[in-house]
Amino acid sequence: xxxxxxxxxxxxxxxxxxxxxxxxxxxxxxxxxxxxxxxxxxxxxxxxxxxxxxxxxxxxxxxxxxxxxxxxxxxxxxxxxxxxxxxxxxxxxxxxxxxxxxxxxxxxxxxxxxxxxxxxxxxxxxxxxxxxxxxxxxxxxxxxxxxxxxxxxxxxxxxxxxxxxxxxxxxxxxxxxxxxxxxxxxxxxxxxxxxxxxxxxxxxxxxxxxxxxxxxxxxxxxxxxxxxxxxxxxxxxxxxxxxxxxxxxxxxxxxxxxxxxxxxxxxxxxxxxxxxxxxxxxxxxxxxxxxxxxxxxxxxxxxxxxxxxxxxxxxxxxxxxxxxxxxxxxxxxxxxxxxxxxxxxxxxxxxxxxxxxxxxxxxxxxxxxxxxxxxxxxxxxxxxxxxxxxxxxxxxxxxxxxxxxxxxxxxxxxxxxxxxxxxxxxxxxxxxxxxxxxxxxxxxxxxxxxxxxxxxxxxxxxxxxxxxxxxxxxxxxxxxxxxxxxxxxxxxxxxxxxxxxxxxxxxxxxxxxxxxxxxxxxxxxxxxxxxxxxxxxxxxxxxxxxxxxxxxxxxxxxxxxxxxxxxxxxxxxxxxxxxxxxxxxxxxxxxxxxxxxxxxxxxxxxxxxxxxxxxxxxxxxxxxxxxxxxxxxxxxxxxxxxxxxxxxxxxxxxxxxxxxxxxxxxxxxxxxxxxxxxxxxxxxxxxxxxxxxxxxxxxxxxxxxxxx
Numbered sequence: 001x002x003x004x005x006x007x008x009x010x011x012x013x014x015x016x017x018x019x020x021x022x023x024x025x026x027x028x029x030x031x032x033x034x035x036x037x038x039x040x041x042x043x044x045x046x047x048x049x050x051x052x053x054x055x056x057x058x059x060x061x062x063x064x065x066x067x068x069x070x071x072x073x074x075x076x077x078x079x080x081x082x083x084x085x086x087x088x089x090x091x092x093x094x095x096x097x098x099x100x101x102x103x104x105x106x107x108x109x110x111x112x113x114x115x116x117x118x119x120x121x122x123x124x125x126x127x128x129x130x131x132x133x134x135x136x137x138x139x140x141x142x143x144x145x146x147x148x149x150x151x152x153x154x155x156x157x158x159x160x161x162x163x164x165x166x167x168x169x170x171x172x173x174x175x176x177x178x179x180x181x182x183x184x185x186x187x188x189x190x191x192x193x194x195x196x197x198x199x200x201x202x203x204x205x206x207x208x209x210x211x212x213x214x215x216x217x218x219x220x221x222x223x224x225x226x227x228x229x230x231x232x233x234x235x236x237x238x239x240x241x242x243x244x245x246x247x248x249x250x251x252x253x254x255x256x257x258x259x260x261x262x263x264x265x266x267x268x269x270x271x272x273x274x275x276x277x278x279x280x281x282x283x284x285x286x287x288x289x290x291x292x293x294x295x296x297x298x299x300x301x302x303x304x305x306x307x308x309x310x311x312x313x314x315x316x317x318x319x320x321x322x323x324x325x326x327x328x329x330x331x332x333x334x335x336x337x338x339x340x341x342x343x344x345x346x347x348x349x350x351x352x353x354x355x356x357x358x359x360x361x362x363x364x365x366x367x368x369x370x371x372x373x374x375x376x377x378x379x380x381x382x383x384x385x386x387x388x389x390x391x392x393x394x395x396x397x398x399x400x401x402x403x404x405x406x407x408x409x410x411x412x413x414x415x416x417x418x419x420x421x422x423x424x425x426x427x428x429x430x431x432x433x434x435x436x437x438x439x440x441x442x443x444x445x446x447x448x449x450x451x452x453x454x455x456x457x458x459x460x461x462x463x464x465x466x467x468x469x470x471x472x473x474x475x476x477x478x479x480x481x482x483x484x485x486x487x488x489x490x491x492x493x494x495x496x497x498x499x500x501x502x503x504x505x506x507x508x509x510x511x512x513x514x515x516x517x518x519x520x521x522x523x524x525x526x527x528x529x530x531x532x533x534x535x536x537x538x539x540x541x542x543x544x545x546x547x548x549x550x551x552x553x554x555x556x557x558x559x560x561x562x563x564x565x566x567x568x569x570x571x572x573x574x575x576x577x578x579x580x581x582x583x584x585x586x587x588x589x590x591x592x593x594x595x596x597x598x599x600x601x602x603x604x605x606x607x608x609x610x611x612x613x614x615x616x617x618x619x620x621x622x623x624x625x626x627x628x629x630x631x632x633x634x635x636x637x638x639x640x641x642x643x644x645x646x647x648x649x650x651x652x653x654x655x656x657x658x659x660x661x662x663x664x665x666x667x668x669x670x671x672x673x674x675x676x677x678x679x680x681x682x683x684x685x686x687x688x689x690x691x692x693x694x695x696x697x698x699x700x701x702x703x704x705x706x707x708x
Contacts, residue, residue, distance in 0.1 A: 090580055090631070091573050094375035095520045100538055114145050121148060123177050126217035131173070134213050141166040142331050148174050156304045156326040158319050162362040163309040163503025165331070168210050168479075171272050171305050176211075178270070179244065180218045188222045188242035191263075194270035196247045197291070199278040201227040201450065202457050202478055207247050207274065221245065226252045229450020236260050250279060250287035257294050265298045271322070272305045277496070278476045280314035292322060309503065310361065310496040331362065361499045361532055367506035369536040371516045371526055372544065376628035379517065380583055381576045382544055383489060384420060386515070389547035390485055391439060391467060397484045399467045400474065402501055404490035404607035406445040409469050411600035413443040415634060416469075419582050440466035446473050475500045486514040490604070491525055491619070493611055495532045515539070521623040528618070548575040554582075580631070587634030594635070601633045 117139050118131050131137050140148070143161035150157050151174035161167055175194055179186060186193060198204050204227045211223040224243030226235050228251060235252075240262045246253075256263050273279065279288065295302065304323050308315050311330070319326060363369070374382045383401070390397045403409050421439045440463060444456050460468050464482060468474070475497065483505040492498045498516075505512030516536060518525055526536060548554050554575040587597045611619040627638040 090377050090381070090577055094377060094628070097373045097375070097520050097541070098523045100371070100373075100523060100526050114140050114142055116140050116145055118173075122152065123173065124180060124217075127173065127177060127180070127214070130214060130216050131169075134216060135169075137169070141170075143167055143329065144170045144173070146329050146331070147171070150327045150329065151175075151303070151305065152177065154303055156323040157306070158315075158323060158326045158328045159305065159307045160311045160328075160330040161307075161309065162331070162364060163476075163500055165364075167274070167307045168207060169214075171274075171307065172210055172214050175245070175270055175272070176214045176218065176221070179221050186221055186244055188220070188244065190242065190244065190267050192243055192246040192265060192268050194245045194272065195253075195265070195268055195291075195295070196245065196272045196274060197250055197253070197279065197288070198247065198274045199249065199282055199284070199476060200473055200478075201229060201249060201453065202444075202474065203275065203476060204247050204249055205454065205457065206478060211245055211247065215245075223247065226256060227450075228252050229453070232256075232259075236262065239263050250284040250291065254287045254290050257290065265295050268295060268299055269302050270305075271295060271302055272307070273318070273322070274307050275309075275476050276306045276315045276318060277308045277310050277312045278500075280312070280318060285314070285318075288318065288322075309500060312496070361495065361534060363499065363502070363534065364506035364512065366511045367502060368511075368513045369502065369516075369534070370514065370539045371518060371536040372539045372541055373518055373520055373523060374541050376519055376625060377631040378541065378545075378576070379489075379519075379632040380634065381548075381579050382541055383487070383517070384416065384579060384583075385547050385576070386487070386544050387416070387420065387439075387467060388551060389544065391465065393547065393550050396465060398463070398465055398480075398482050399485040399487060400480070400483055400504055401467060401469045401487040401489055402475065402492075403469065403471060405600075405603035406447040406471060407600045407603035408490075409443050409445045409471055411596055411633070413441055413469050414596075415583060415586065416467075417441045418586055419579075442466055442468045444468060444470040444474055446471060472497065472501070474504070478504060480504055482510075484512060486512070488514070488516045490607070491516065491518060491522060493615070495529055495534060498529065498534065519624075522618050524618045525615075528615075542569070542572070545572050545576050548572060548579060551575075554578040583634040584636055588636065597633045597635050598639050601630060601635065601639065604629070604633075 118128050118137070143159065143165045147157060147159050147167075147170040151171060159167060159170065161170075179193055182193075196207060198207055204225050208223055208225040215221050215223060221244050222242060223245040224238050224247070226246065226248035228249060230252075232255070235256070239256065239260060273288070304326070306315065306319050306323065306326075372382070387399070391399060401412075403412065417439075421441065442456050442460050444453060444460075448456070456468075460466055461480060468480075472492075474480075486502050486505050488498070488501055492501060502512075502514040505514065516525075529536060549572060556571075556574045556578055587593050605621065605624070608619060608624065609621050630638045
């Protein structure tokens with residue numbers, strides 16, 4: 001069908017599944033993206049439905065021949081001489097944007113800093129000096145004030161506090177204080193005295209760097225890190241030399257426990273599990289059990305600490321088996337108790353399950369939260385306009401954009417880089433920071449090689465501006481300074497995940513902002529957030545799109561000398577259409593980019609089917625209009641060859657996302673599935689990956705990876 005008369009499709013059943021081995025390196029759209037698998041048409045494939053307006057628009061466009069200039073080969077034209085190509089109207093046949101009706105909620109906010117200083121604690125003078133001079137911290141945060149004295153007394157602790165409140169130092173300071181004072185003096189060859197478990201590689205690197213700073217005056221205590229993606233041979237060499245504070249991801253540590261003879265825990269006196277809820281969510285419960293058994297086999301007595309921004313049933317269960325008479329520290333609960341009316345004090349005898357369902361999350365005091373309702377067709381241009389507004393016309397902004405799949409990150413990174421940064425004209429290949437328009441685009445996801453992940457993480461960490469496109473691999477625990485905006489382009493699967501994402505900004509008392517992008521059919525998600533005491537303000541889409549008036553690259557060429565009329569709504573729409581056309585021209589510039597756009601669209605649809613059951617009334621695949629969604633990927637037509645996922649396979653995927661830990665206890669084939677589902681945070685074991693590839697053909701329909 002001609003591009004000018006695109007037939008808009010309506011999704012009636014889920015998209016085709018993806019077959020993808022873990023750790024697959026994504027290809028560039030300029031190369032040869034993996035071709036789509038040919039599927040037999042099924043009765044459950046996407047149903048096509050056109051509105052009367054669409055049919056009328058289609059007939060009219062087919063009757064009118066294109067001008068000669070438009071029918072000529074656009075590849076031979078320079079970007080300046082290329083005429084404006086009319087696309088299907090972005091502002092027609094869109095659903096109405098609903099009014100957001102929600103009751104006002106009193107948000108739970110933690111007081112980040114206290115008036116107490118570290119000098120009031122019984123710490124080594126060199127440690128206090130390091131905290132004030134190297135880390136440049138003068139006063140304690142609330143969680144540090146309550147946690148450090150408890151840990152200095154040698155007690156176990158279960159710590160729950162908002163993300164970005166200083167939990168790493170809350171356990172790091174008493175750990176260093178304890179180890180530096182041990183007699184006889186610690187030697188490197190003694191092996192691990194402390195074990196710190198973290199869910200992701202980036203958090204492992206960050207925790208390692210923090211420990212290095214704290215240990216500056218105590219050079220005889222050696223920290224070390226183990227994580228997937230690194231060479232096991234070099235890690236074994238470091239273990240043989242000796243590591244006193246061992247920081248590791250669970251999967252890689254289990255790998256070494258099973259295959260490295262020199263690793264032992266005879267002197268391990270500390271076990272710290274950071275971001276405990278995320279470790280369990282990723283299916284590492286079995287690995288944690290293996291680690292606990294290995295620790296208990298060599299030394300039963302030790303001090304244990306569990307830290308998390310959210311308190312889940314799994315964390316409570318883990319605390320029961322790993323902690324010994326722990327002190328529970330929860331800053332948010334104390335604040336809620338102060339806010340609670342006296343008449344409510346007698347109504348606290350509620351079930352734990354009810355508490356879990358209606359858990360209220362604490363957010364940073366200086367964080368401003370926004371939501372924007374955008375029809376599917378306008379998502380791409382709205383995102384681009386927002387990036388232009390904040391990172392080109394406003395200075396010193398540092399932004400993180402969250403997507404639901406690795407394919408989307410790669411696709412939008414390339415698309416935004418080429419169109420917004422001016423790379424479309426210069427056709428620059430592989431570059432991390434193109435800046436003809438002052439932009440620095442970076443991307444981070446689990447399918448990247450570890451060396452590249454580390455390079456990108458460090459570059460964004462040190463830069464003062466930039467836009468990082470990423471998956472939830474960057475959603476937990478990372479302390480990325482000076483991040484001013486968090487954009488959630490795809491809504492998170494739970495309010496807890498929402499809290500972790502927005503926690504990358506407004507850290508340790510700084511100012512920050514977050515923006516949640518929702519479709520009109522997803523408006524009820526705002527009420528869900530309100531039920532957890534999360535309050536968001538609405539930004540109008542028209543206000544964001546009006547920023548396009550500041551960029552003359554998107555000005556429509558007019559006959560005569562007509563000037564722009566301020567923020568004329570009609571001209572704003574014209575400029576949005578010009579920008580959308582630029583995106584579509586790039587996507588349709590080669591068969592490779594078209595295939596890559598379709599693959600990114602397919603990954604989005606697959607991820608959309610994995611929202612938990614309790615959110616299906618908000619995020620349901622049947623509520624999406626495939627033709628409109630395709631526009632947000634720069635496609636002029638809705639793809640014709642996306643067949644539906646089998647119902648059985650869909651149910652298995654949803655169940656897998658909800659109950660990863662249960663899958664680990666079942667058959668060998670399902671254990672392989674669990675490894676695939678958590679591949680983004682995996683140990684990086686080569687043997688495990690090769691086994692998955694060998695088993696690939698034997699898997700049942702539906703046992704496929706859902707990218708995150």
